[in-house]
Amino acid sequence: MSSLLSIKNLGVNFDTARGSLEAVHGVDIEIPAGTSVGVVGESGSGKTVMCRAAMGLLQGSNVKRSGTVIFDGHELTAMSKEEVRNLFGSGMAMIFQDPMTALNPVRRIGSQLSEGLRVRLEMSKKDAMVRSKELLELVRIPNPTAVLNSFPYQLSGGMRQRVMIAIAIACNPKLLFADEPTTALDVTVQAQILQLLRELREDLKMSMVLVTHDLGVVAGNTDYVAVMYAGEVVEYAPTTKLFADMRMPYTEALLESIPKVDHKSGTRLAVIAGRLPNPTDRGAGCSFAPRCKYAQEKCHKEHPELKKDPDGHLYRCWYPIGVAL
Amino acid sequence: MLVSDRGGVVMAGSGTAHMRNTVDSVLTVRDLTIEFRVAKDKIVKAVSGLSFDVIRGETLAIVGESGCGKTTLARAVLQLPPPNSGEVVLDGTDLTLLPKENLRSARTSMQMIFQDPISSLDPRMTVHQLIDEPLEIWDRGTRAERDERINNLLNNVGLEPELVLNRRSYEFSGGQCQRISIARALALDPRVLICDEPVSALDVSIQAQILNLLQDMKDQFGLTMVFISHDLAVVKAVSNRVMVMYLGKICEVAPPDVLYAKPAHHYTRALLDSVPIADPTRQKKTELLQGEPPSPMNPPSGCRFRTRCHAASVRCAEHEPELQEVAPGQFVACHHPIV
Ligand SMILES: Nc1ncnc2c1ncn2[C@@H]1O[C@H](COP(=O)(O)OP(=O)(O)OP(=O)(O)O)[C@@H](O)[C@H]1O
Ligand SMILES: Nc1ncnc2c1ncn2[C@@H]1O[C@H](COP(=O)(O)OP(=O)(O)O)[C@@H](O)[C@H]1O
Ligand code: SF4
Ligand code: SF4
Ligand SMILES: [Mg+2]
Ligand SMILES: [Mg+2]
Numbered sequence: 001m002s003s004l005l006s007i008k009n010l011g012v013n014f015d016t017a018r019g020s021l022e023a024v025h026g027v028d029i030e031i032p033a034g035t036s037v038g039v040v041g042e043s044g045s046g047k048t049v050m051c052r053a054a055m056g057l058l059q060g061s062n063v064k065r066s067g068t069v070i071f072d073g074h075e076l077t078a079m080s081k082e083e084v085r086n087l088f089g090s091g092m093a094m095i096f097q098d099p100m101t102a103l104n105p106v107r108r109i110g111s112q113l114s115e116g117l118r119v120r121l122e123m124s125k126k127d128a129m130v131r132s133k134e135l136l137e138l139v140r141i142p143n144p145t146a147v148l149n150s151f152p153y154q155l156s157g158g159m160r161q162r163v164m165i166a167i168a169i170a171c172n173p174k175l176l177f178a179d180e181p182t183t184a185l186d187v188t189v190q191a192q193i194l195q196l197l198r199e200l201r202e203d204l205k206m207s208m209v210l211v212t213h214d215l216g217v218v219a220g221n222t223d224y225v226a227v228m229y230a231g232e233v234v235e236y237a238p239t240t241k242l243f244a245d246m247r248m249p250y251t252e253a254l255l256e257s258i259p260k261v262d263h264k265s266g267t268r269l270a271v272i273a274g275r276l277p278n279p280t281d282r283g284a285g286c287s288f289a290p291r292c293k294y295a296q297e298k299c300h301k302e303h304p305e306l307k308k309d310p311d312g313h314l315y316r317c318w319y320p321i322g323v324a325l
Numbered sequence: 326m327l328v329s330d331r332g333g334v335v336m337a338g339s340g341t342a343h344m345r346n347t348v349d350s351v352l353t354v355r356d357l358t359i360e361f362r363v364a365k366d367k368i369v370k371a372v373s374g375l376s377f378d379v380i381r382g383e384t385l386a387i388v389g390e391s392g393c394g395k396t397t398l399a400r401a402v403l404q405l406p407p408p409n410s411g412e413v414v415l416d417g418t419d420l421t422l423l424p425k426e427n428l429r430s431a432r433t434s435m436q437m438i439f440q441d442p443i444s445s446l447d448p449r450m451t452v453h454q455l456i457d458e459p460l461e462i463w464d465r466g467t468r469a470e471r472d473e474r475i476n477n478l479l480n481n482v483g484l485e486p487e488l489v490l491n492r493r494s495y496e497f498s499g500g501q502c503q504r505i506s507i508a509r510a511l512a513l514d515p516r517v518l519i520c521d522e523p524v525s526a527l528d529v530s531i532q533a534q535i536l537n538l539l540q541d542m543k544d545q546f547g548l549t550m551v552f553i554s555h556d557l558a559v560v561k562a563v564s565n566r567v568m569v570m571y572l573g574k575i576c577e578v579a580p581p582d583v584l585y586a587k588p589a590h591h592y593t594r595a596l597l598d599s600v601p602i603a604d605p606t607r608q609k610k611t612e613l614l615q616g617e618p619p620s621p622m623n624p625p626s627g628c629r630f631r632t633r634c635h636a637a638s639v640r641c642a643e644h645e646p647e648l649q650e651v652a653p654g655q656f657v658a659c660h661h662p663i664v
Binding site: 215217245258272 | 355499529530531533537540557558560580581599601602604606608616
């Protein structure tokens with residue numbers, strides 16, 4: 001399988017008042033065409049920054065990016081802002097946790113949706129409106145004409161996310177970055193949006209990077225999973241492999257902390273005590289060591305290097321689960 | 326049909342078969358109706374004839390989709406604002422009948438924690454001021470006594486007093502803000518704590534920490550709790566009784582282990598099916614609940630869930646189902662319950 005997106009040794013540093021903040025470090029991921037890849041980790045672990053860097057979106061003066069990103073044969077890391085922007089829409093597109101921040105609150109949905117089509121695809125006003133309505137039907141909005149005439153605040157959170165998806169898929173992108181698209185929604189609406197994304201991926205032959213903090217969401221919606229901790233991808237494997245045979249103590253802890261419907265009521269939830277290390281001051285050893293129940297002396301002193309099982313399963317741990325030492 | 330004092334037509338409720346009517350009930354809500362007039366001839370029927378009771382030391386979970394009336398219900402229990410009709414009896418006193426002054430002091434024994442941990446704390450106040458405020462207003466002790474109380478509360482919720490006392494809410498993460506909110510809510514030693522989606526805005530690992538903390542605080546402070554959520558998985562660990570709501574009415578009430586193992590209402594079943602399963606080999610192939618709840622301005626006749634229910638019959642449109650006991654402690658309002 002060929003890679004649609006290939007990320008090699010990606011690093012992102014921000015210059016801040018408190019010194020250099022290493023938000024992403026040494027990320028290596030290959031995303032095969034036609035697949036869905038989950039990126040999971042706690043808040044602040046670097047999921048959004050990693051995705052934005054992979055899309056070539058982080059180009060501020062206080063940002064230092066290192067490594068290479070190759071998308072569909074183009075080396076993004078060597079391209080100018082304009083060249084990267086041209087890849088948007090038909091190459092890559094993205095949706096976010098809070099659609100409200102991405103939609104203009106004072107313009108009707110129809111004009112926001114059709115504007116992109118007119119600019120990008122040079123459609124006439126009339127054609128763009130017709131296509132906008134089709135797009136709303138494609139994302140299963142039951143009353144597309146009414147929605148075209150609505151303002152964002154008149155729609156429910158789930159409907160707004162459907163509109164965002166319609167905007168994102170308007171130019172048939174090859175890769176959709178979905179950054180916590182369902183975190184702000186009810187479980188019932190979350191299930192609907194995830195189903196919609198599954199169907200669209202199939203119909204449009206689209207790949208997807210699905211960012212979430214919930215391993216439950218990852219399980220039914222991805223082919224591969226990257227687990228992030230403190231700016232690093234600490235484990236990367238096919239989804240079924242990850243759940244059946246995980247290597248990282250962090251992944252295990254993350255899975256145990258999910259409240260499950262088949263737990264007996266009144267049982268205490270497992271927690272990951274403590275929190276992420278300060279990103280401006282990571283220390284020498286494994287970043288997870290202060291919270292890890294398997295940590296040994298070496299973990300506090302030496303940073304674990306990336307290891308690879310013969311089947312391609314990647315992890316960063318001195319004492320991985322299920323591996324005889 | 327009754328006509329409420331604000332001009333709306335009060336709909337019949339889903340019944341009272343689940344009421345336990347015991348002297349141990351700390352909070353009893355009877356026939357509560359809350360409606361908002363949003364235009365001349367438009368009335369939002371947020372909560373319609375709803376009753377429930379919470380027994381001392383119990384945690385009642387209230388679960389339902391966004392917009393089903395959970396927050397409105399919680400606020401009406403606190404008389405913020407008071408309901409259009411119905412009773413809210415706290416320790417034998419009907420709050421809806423109390424004059425304003427008495428209400429203020431009665432309300433100190435019932436506190437609420439909100440969904441958005443960061444914006445529910447005043448960013449201009451330090452953590453010390455935030456927790457001191459209720460103590461000062463109600464004149465609980467000398468300066469030194471209050472300071473000691475604040476330190477104890479912070480320790481209880483797992484925060485280091487020296488590290489947090491002089492900082493403000495925007496300097497903290499969502500999980501830490503929720504800990505501060507809990508400390509503040511406990512300051513006056515309430516008997517009842519109402520938590521409105523306290524973990525919905527937090528990520529999974531922090532969620533578990535806050536759920537455990539609430540459980541610890543309940544034991545330590547002898548609290549009676551109402552815990553609101555849209556996610557059935559979240560409430561399982563912390564509740565003794567679960568009440569499922571849809572469009573301002575009750576669908577089902579049962580102890581958690583019964584409700585999760587054998588849901589009797591079609592809506593409960595749908596809510597359970599929408600919880601993601603963290604196991605790629607056990608993905609469900611069930612039909613998803615389609616669409617969104619209809620507008621509470623114009624709720625469907627009969628069973629309010631019928632427009633999305635695959636088991637709906639003519640009877641469901643014509644007659645409103647009332648709660649009936651289908652198994653010990655399990656009450657369901659449905660004409661064709663799942664058996
Ligand atoms: N523009 C910026 N300047 C400085 N630091 C930043 C910037 N953007 C992000 N960071 C920091 O980089 C780290 C990673 O942040 P990121 O937003 O990628 O986390 P995340 O995993 O997406 O979290 P969440 O689940 O909360 O969305 C954090 O410590 C964050 O504070
Ligand atoms: N002040 C208000 N004016 C008009 N409608 C309101 C008001 N407060 C709540 N509502 C409506 O009442 C219904 C229930 O809302 P809410 O209690 O916030 O639901 P939940 O907390 O379950 O998400 C919704 O339709 C909401 O729009
Ligand atoms: S390297 Fe050590 S501390 Fe880090 S995850 Fe592995 S066992 Fe835990
Ligand atoms: S079967 Fe009828 S009464 Fe029962 S939930 Fe469905 S619509 Fe309501
Ligand atoms: Mg993010
Ligand atoms: Mg609410």
